[in-house]
Amino acid sequence: MNREIAVVAFAQTDHRRTSEELSEVEMLMPVLHDVLGRTGLKTADIGFTCSGSSDYLAGRAFSFTLALDGVGAWPPISESHVEMDGAWALYEAWTKLLTGDADTALVYSYGKSSPGPLRDVLTRQLDPYYVAPLWPDSVALAALQAQALIDAGDTDEPALAAVAARSRADAAANSHAQLRGSVPHGEYVVRPLRTGDCPPIGDGAAAVILAAGQRARELCARPAWIRGVDHRIEAHSLGVRDLTDSPSTRLAAERAGAFERPVDTAELHAPFTSQEVVLRKALKLGDGVRVNPSGGALAANPVMAAGLIRIGEAAARIHRGESDRALAHATSGPCLQQNLVAVLEGDPR
Amino acid sequence: MPEVLKAPLVVEFPFTRSLGPVQSAFLTGLRERVVLGVRTRNGRTLVPPVEYDPVTAEEIRDLVEVAPTGTVTTWAWNHAPRRDQPLDTPFAWALVRLDGADTALLHALDAPGPDAVHTGMRVRVRWAEERTGAITDIACFEPYDSGSYDSEPYDGDPAEPARQAAEFENPITGIVAPARLDYTYSPGRAQSAYINALADHRNVGECCPSCRKVYVPPRGACPTCGVATLEQVEVGPRGTVTTFCIVNLKAKNLDIEVPYVYAHIALDGADLALHGRIGGIPYDQVRMGLRVEPVWTEGARYPDHYRPTGEPDADYDTYRELL
Numbered sequence: 001m002n003r004e005i006a007v008v009a010f011a012q013t014d015h016r017r018t019s020e021e022l023s024e025v026e027m028l029m030p031v032l033h034d035v036l037g038r039t040g041l042k043t044a045d046i047g048f049t050c051s052g053s054s055d056y057l058a059g060r061a062f063s064f065t066l067a068l069d070g071v072g073a074w075p076p077i078s079e080s081h082v083e084m085d086g087a088w089a090l091y092e093a094w095t096k097l098l099t100g101d102a103d104t105a106l107v108y109s110y111g112k113s114s115p116g117p118l119r120d121v122l123t124r125q126l127d128p129y130y131v132a133p134l135w136p137d138s139v140a141l142a143a144l145q146a147q148a149l150i151d152a153g154d155t156d157e158p159a160l161a162a163v164a165a166r167s168r169a170d171a172a173a174n175s176h177a178q179l180r181g182s183v184p185h186g187e188y189v190v191r192p193l194r195t196g197d198c199p200p201i202g203d204g205a206a207a208v209i210l211a212a213g214q215r216a217r218e219l220c221a222r223p224a225w226i227r228g229v230d231h232r233i234e235a236h237s238l239g240v241r242d243l244t245d246s247p248s249t250r251l252a253a254e255r256a257g258a259f260e261r262p263v264d265t266a267e268l269h270a271p272f273t274s275q276e277v278v279l280r281k282a283l284k285l286g287d288g289v290r291v292n293p294s295g296g297a298l299a300a301n302p303v304m305a306a307g308l309i310r311i312g313e314a315a316a317r318i319h320r321g322e323s324d325r326a327l328a329h330a331t332s333g334p335c336l337q338q339n340l341v342a343v344l345e346g347d348p349r
Numbered sequence: 350m351p352e353v354l355k356a357p358l359v360v361e362f363p364f365t366r367s368l369g370p371v372q373s374a375f376l377t378g379l380r381e382r383v384v385l386g387v388r389t390r391n392g393r394t395l396v397p398p399v400e401y402d403p404v405t406a407e408e409i410r411d412l413v414e415v416a417p418t419g420t421v422t423t424w425a426w427n428h429a430p431r432r433d434q435p436l437d438t439p440f441a442w443a444l445v446r447l448d449g450a451d452t453a454l455l456h457a458l459d460a461p462g463p464d465a466v467h468t469g470m471r472v473r474v475r476w477a478e479e480r481t482g483a484i485t486d487i488a489c490f491e492p493y494d495s496g497s498y499d500s501e502p503y504d505g506d507p508a509e510p511a512r513q514a515a516e517f518e519n520p521i522t523g524i525v526a527p528a529r530l531d532y533t534y535s536p537g538r539a540q541s542a543y544i545n546a547l548a549d550h551r552n553v554g555e556c557c558p559s560c561r562k563v564y565v566p567p568r569g570a571c572p573t574c575g576v577a578t579l580e581q582v583e584v585g586p587r588g589t590v591t592t593f594c595i596v597n598l599k600a601k602n603l604d605i606e607v608p609y610v611y612a613h614i615a616l617d618g619a620d621l622a623l624h625g626r627i628g629g630i631p632y633d634q635v636r637m638g639l640r641v642e643p644v645w646t647e648g649a650r651y652p653d654h655y656r657p658t659g660e661p662d663a664d665y666d667t668y669r670e671l672l
Contacts, residue, residue, distance in 0.1 A: 020353050020355065020533075020535040021353050021535070021537070022537050022569075023568065025537075025568065025570045026538055026539065026569040026570070029569075029575070029576075029577060032575070033576075043575055058532065059358055059360045059530060059532035059534070060534075066568060068572070069568060069570040069571070070575055072572070072573060072575020072576070073572065074572065074573040115532045115534060115535065116531070116532045117530065120431060120433075120530060128364065128526055129366065129368070129372055129376070129524065130397045130455075130484050131455055131484075132526065133483060133484050134434065134435055134456065134485070135434050136442060140425055140427055141442075143425030144423045144424065144425045144442055144443075144455075145423075147424055147425055148468075190425045190426065190428075191425060191428070191463055193425075235403035236403075237399060238453075239396075239397075239422075239455060240395065240452045243423065
């Protein structure tokens with residue numbers, strides 16, 4: 001691992017409740033053009049392309065192949081896809097660059113949750129024998145975790161409401177966010193979680209460009225160097241896990257080098273307020289760490305893109321000189337089942 | 350902006366899944382109103398049982414019976430049950446650690462309201478009247494106050510010795526899990542414009558500003574150049590058969606006599622062939638280069654089929670790039 005690789009550009013859509021007037025590729029393509037434009041690169045200059053999406057969200061088989069139309073994949077490009085959040089596509093691209101097979105990579109992901117019943121759609125990722133036949137929706141499973149945290153004394157409903165309020169207040173400065181500013185905390189959706197504890201449901205896309213070594217310095221004034229990335233998973237059975245903790249996040253962070261020196265910024269993919277409580281504990285984040293200055297997933301949660309956006313937001317802060325060392329986290333599955341941690345740094349100023 | 354086109358889209362599958370030996374025993378046990386767990390080498394009992402130890406990945410097969418009573422480890426009140434959930438009246442989701450087990454099982458808990466539920470409360474299984482060997486053979490849990498329970502309360506310790514799945518008659522080996530999701534399909538800007546124009550019997554494609562290819566139907570992006578195709582170009586209505594096949598299988602719910610011909614048709618002015626059925630000519634006389642035109646039926650939003658125009662066949666060189 002002696003090759004230095006950096007995030008050199010990041011772009012995202014405005015995330016909205018629906019993008020019904022656009023097809024997936026029509027929603028995604030402007031983001032691809034935006035991210036390429038920031039580096040001056042064209043598709044033909046990119047060494048490897050990797051995307052993340054799920055056909056289940058919009059109910060369209062092989063939608064990722066149609067999305068590729070927005071890349072301009074002719075002559076044939078070196079390309080891959082994961083049926084996961086784009087953060088895992090970034091992981092694949094990062095390893096590809098580490099091997100020396102490519103010097104640049106385009107990573108993108110998108111999700112259109114508006115065409116389907118998202119809470120029910122997400123039940124299809126659960127254990128098909130013991131759990132999925134009960135159709136426990138995503139809010140219900142997060143609520144079980146929240147209640148476990150309350151029972152353990154790790155949080156309470158006012159503390160969760162404060163996480164929601166802080167996230168949406170921070171999102172007021174993020175023009176891409178879907179829920180911004182003062183948002184009522186609302187009624188219970190599944191108790192103890194209220195509307196305000198849950199992420200907005202919406203459509204969106206994001207893209208980043210990775211580059212290695214000198215190429216990164218040519219493409220970006222202050223590259224966000226990836227010091228480490230790792231991802232880990234919990235046992236799939238919810239009843240086996242301690243829902244108040246996230247050992248997989250802690251281990252991924254350790255392997256990514258997050259605990260070697262303090263970070264100044266953390267972009268956490270916590271779609272539910274209660275999950276921020278778990279992640280802060282697992283990552284041992286002190287009060288000095290700026291958590292989710294973008295507003296996080298509570299302000300915009302385009303499924304399959306929200307994790308990649310955390311990495312993009314953390315990198316963009318380094319690009320802008322607002323952070324020197326940032327942690328980005330992405331999650332997938334129920335109750336923080338799978339977790340990815342990336343550590344990003346800017347050159348000393 | 351024109352009105353957004355929308356249509357219902359139902360995705361529905363009966364997923365047929367085979368079971369491993371532990372899953373088979375557990376689900377067969379539920380059919381017989383017995384809850385089985387599996388013991389790990391370090392002595393933990395996992396319910397619901399899995400085939401591999403979640404910590405060591407070791408294969409585990411040591412089945413033990415646990416009680417149908419247990420304790421809530423966490424819960425969440427669901428005031429608005431969703432379509433396929435276990436109960437259609439408000440209920441609590443709960444993780445329940447059954448007596449004799451070290452892990453918890455997710456299910457519904459039927460209780461009068463959130464004030465009647467708390468972590469640590471005692472519950473018992475309510476069995477479904479009809480049981481088939483599925484997790485839904487547990488209808489739900491219900492509050493269990495030992496004082497009002499009409500049989501002997503379970504003493505919780507020790508768990509009963511193993512009752513192997515082989516002891517059950519007709520063990521189940523698979524489950525069929527139906528799944529239905531209801532979507533609203535909307536085709537997006539380019540395809541909506543195409544579909545709307547087609548309803549007026551016009552074929553409107555879109556042109557790539559870079560390579561000038563005309564796509565019919567358009568999808569909004571040139572797959573070669575990766576740019577938006579915003580310039581609309583009317584093509585056809587006549588076209589050329591570039592290639593075809595003869596269909597001999599009668600499709601379900603389709604009132605078309607077999608054999609018939611399904612063809613790729615390059616409309617005049619288009620750089621991409623679309624496909625359609627060829628009629629008005631015996632199936633064995635359809636050929637590459639045949640000139641065709643659309644046939645519309647009353648009120649239809651798209652052509653029913655294409656028929657020969659009577660023009661001479663097109664030269665191969667005029668459509669060779671469109672094959």
